[in-house]
Amino acid sequence: MVSDVLLAPEKQGGRGPVAGLKVLDFTHVFAGPFCTRTLADLGADIVHVESRQRDPGDRHRAAYAHRNKRSISLDLKNEAGHAVATRLAMAADVIVENFSSSVMRRLKLDYDTLSVEHPRLIYISLSGYGHTGPRNAWTSMNMNLQAYTGLMMTTGSEGDPPTSISNSWNDYMGGLHGVMAILRALSERAVSGCGRNIDLSQFECSVATLGPLLMASAVSGRPPKRAGNRSSSAAPQGVYPCTGEDEWCTLRIETGAQWRALATLIGAPELANDKRLASAVGRMRHHDELDARIGAWTRQRSKFEAEELLQRAGVPAERMRRVAEIVESPDCGEVYKPVPSDRPRPVLACSLPFTFSRSTVAAVTPSCRLGEHTEEVLHDWLGIDDAEIAALERRGGFV
Amino acid sequence: MVRVLDLTRQAGVYATRLLAEEGHEVIRIESPAGDDLRHLGPFLGGVPGIEDGAYHQFFNAGKRSLALDLTTAEGREAFERLARTAGVIVASTPLPLSEDELRALRPELVLVVITGEDRSELLAYARAGLLSITGHPGRMPVLMGGHIVYAATGAWVMVAAAAALLVQQLTGEGQTVTVDIQQCFETFLDHAVENYTAKGRTTERRGHRGAVTPISGAFPSEDGFWMLSLHDSLERWKTLMDWMQDPVLADDESLLNYDERLKHRDLILDRIGTWAQAFPKQDLVIEAQRRRIPSAPVSTSLELAEDVQLIDRRFLVQAAHPVHGKMLFPRGALATVWDQDIGFAPALGSANAELLGELGYTPEEQVLLFERSVS
Numbered sequence: 001m002v003s004d005v006l007l008a009p010e011k012q013g014g015r016g017p018v019a020g021l022k023v024l025d026f027t028h029v030f031a032g033p034f035c036t037r038t039l040a041d042l043g044a045d046i047v048h049v050e051s052r053q054r055d056p057g058d059r060h061r062a063a064y065a066h067r068n069k070r071s072i073s074l075d076l077k078n079e080a081g082h083a084v085a086t087r088l089a090m091a092a093d094v095i096v097e098n099f100s101s102s103v104m105r106r107l108k109l110d111y112d113t114l115s116v117e118h119p120r121l122i123y124i125s126l127s128g129y130g131h132t133g134p135r136n137a138w139t140s141m142n143m144n145l146q147a148y149t150g151l152m153m154t155t156g157s158e159g160d161p162p163t164s165i166s167n168s169w170n171d172y173m174g175g176l177h178g179v180m181a182i183l184r185a186l187s188e189r190a191v192s193g194c195g196r197n198i199d200l201s202q203f204e205c206s207v208a209t210l211g212p213l214l215m216a217s218a219v220s221g222r223p224p225k226r227a228g229n230r231s232s233s234a235a236p237q238g239v240y241p242c243t244g245e246d247e248w249c250t251l252r253i254e255t256g257a258q259w260r261a262l263a264t265l266i267g268a269p270e271l272a273n274d275k276r277l278a279s280a281v282g283r284m285r286h287h288d289e290l291d292a293r294i295g296a297w298t299r300q301r302s303k304f305e306a307e308e309l310l311q312r313a314g315v316p317a318e319r320m321r322r323v324a325e326i327v328e329s330p331d332c333g334e335v336y337k338p339v340p341s342d343r344p345r346p347v348l349a350c351s352l353p354f355t356f357s358r359s360t361v362a363a364v365t366p367s368c369r370l371g372e373h374t375e376e377v378l379h380d381w382l383g384i385d386d387a388e389i390a391a392l393e394r395r396g397g398f399v
Numbered sequence: 400m401v402r403v404l405d406l407t408r409q410a411g412v413y414a415t416r417l418l419a420e421e422g423h424e425v426i427r428i429e430s431p432a433g434d435d436l437r438h439l440g441p442f443l444g445g446v447p448g449i450e451d452g453a454y455h456q457f458f459n460a461g462k463r464s465l466a467l468d469l470t471t472a473e474g475r476e477a478f479e480r481l482a483r484t485a486g487v488i489v490a491s492t493p494l495p496l497s498e499d500e501l502r503a504l505r506p507e508l509v510l511v512v513i514t515g516e517d518r519s520e521l522l523a524y525a526r527a528g529l530l531s532i533t534g535h536p537g538r539m540p541v542l543m544g545g546h547i548v549y550a551a552t553g554a555w556v557m558v559a560a561a562a563a564l565l566v567q568q569l570t571g572e573g574q575t576v577t578v579d580i581q582q583c584f585e586t587f588l589d590h591a592v593e594n595y596t597a598k599g600r601t602t603e604r605r606g607h608r609g610a611v612t613p614i615s616g617a618f619p620s621e622d623g624f625w626m627l628s629l630h631d632s633l634e635r636w637k638t639l640m641d642w643m644q645d646p647v648l649a650d651d652e653s654l655l656n657y658d659e660r661l662k663h664r665d666l667i668l669d670r671i672g673t674w675a676q677a678f679p680k681q682d683l684v685i686e687a688q689r690r691r692i693p694s695a696p697v698s699t700s701l702e703l704a705e706d707v708q709l710i711d712r713r714f715l716v717q718a719a720h721p722v723h724g725k726m727l728f729p730r731g732a733l734a735t736v737w738d739q740d741i742g743f744a745p746a747l748g749s750a751n752a753e754l755l756g757e758l759g760y761t762p763e764e765q766v767l768l769f770e771r772s773v774s
Contacts, residue, residue: 017566140695143628152617152626153697154543163533164533164617165533167587173554176557177732180561183558201735207709207732208731209545210550211729215456215457220445222701229541252521318518323602326592327596332526353579353585
């Protein structure tokens, strides 16, 4: 039966924005799981379809991918398992998948097959390059997309080798745009009564974040300059070495007063009075020289001391924090919440970086175990009773 | 579709661009001197000017521009009239009306308030831990280029706004959403935070090699860099060995074990780098893809500006810019899905006459507002 929850909404107070939304999740690392995790935070009921045969092991059962979801274990190649998946699809508002296009078609779980009897279905595919175009069959992973989207040749300074960020950057971009597309399709469905197929390209999601530079290059015929840590509008700005291994402090000078405070602090009052350096243009012109002077001062200090002295003098500065400091400092890392667990040390999971005045955001729950909610989901979504579940089990549906 | 009042700065401006991509009417309210985004380079054509900033041109595309000085009584009054017609206001600059006043004018309003944007980009990036994972090992860490991180925070703002808009549509209820930019920065560390708190494992800068997937990297080829990333499975490892025919790696049976490959990844990456230098990058990428190994060219935005995939899917469309002429214009990821056409960014104040007229200002009153530098 088609869920009509979003057509007959209760008032929002105390509920998530998409409370009651049934999402069938056929995703694996990481854009897809991040997309459905975010929907879960917004109140959706996420049922993650998995198979023990495909289980990549505990390494991937991390809270950042699987928390706040329910897991059902199905053998999609078994007739009984496949029949259950199809019934779940018919009961779902949204299906999210990130297999290559042929996989879901082969399983007869593609949009064209399902939408014949379920026109309200919203079906989103989050593939690397999209399901059309000359690159549609290309396989992709985060690092490929960091390379191809231009991110690696935009980060760093002129002449540097390609430079990456050590996270799944493109999965975040793909997942966030996936959430937006689903919310938009829900809005559309509320008016038209019809769902839709969404072919979202992770590549395009990331390229869009570099849209300004594409336009600049299209007009100039040149790649843009790589700025490193400098700013085009303020000087000096940079990352300066401190005592210890790989410890750094950042600062940025926007005003003349900040500049004089910095020069005085680093024991160079003659710089504070140097007319050549009174303006940002002048300081930009002598940036290398100033970096050397600032670096000579920071090198004598820990990043904590440098940060504190700079801030106290009125110079905007922040030390480079490592992951441990985010977790352990009381003054940052607010977005991380402890996951309920029996481990000796609390595991932290990322929540949403925003709050609603009426709607609520789901509290962080532990990562679902594979197949943990199989029976519960069959009861809730399909009204299947224990006897029928036992029959399906005998026929090998739940593997 | 609703009317959106856009008072964002850099960290939120992608959100209102995305609302325009979805077909909403987005009105960017700027000071009569033009907003900060217009002053951010690079500039199309290479010469600084308030209509030519690349960030303005991309992120304000598809919007209307209303120049209005909100610090004056007249500006405040015009804003009040406009707010009565708005479905959503997205703001990171102070509003001339309080939340309660806005709510009284327009109970169903979605008000998206952006906080925590005062800390500058590099400093926020360092504070959020992202600086510690960006760049090359043993070298100075580096901010992500192109202000990309602000597009990512804008994406979070959009998720928040879109969720509240859906609630508004379905229930008629308005609400206020508060998005914290520093927390948005922090979210992109979540994998690293969990690795640390669950497994005691730290995340380091890896430059262009093995940042997340151990056997991955940008390697020099005969004619520029290409990227390869190998899935952790044994099957993929064997595929690579079959292709490379490397005498050192192929004979080492211990490398059939994932943990051994992880331990010796630098050796493996060095061998791949040396081997690949003899081939052109396009050949390497095509052959890797033929073998189902994820691979891609390392591109600059110049190469992307004419990319075949982006053109084929109409992410890039031919358009004639009024000043800069014919170009391939990036519509955006959502606009591509919905096949939504997006106009070029508006000239400063170009919607003033139309909007002020709609709000009931006579031509004489509009002249007065202009002469008093309110509009």
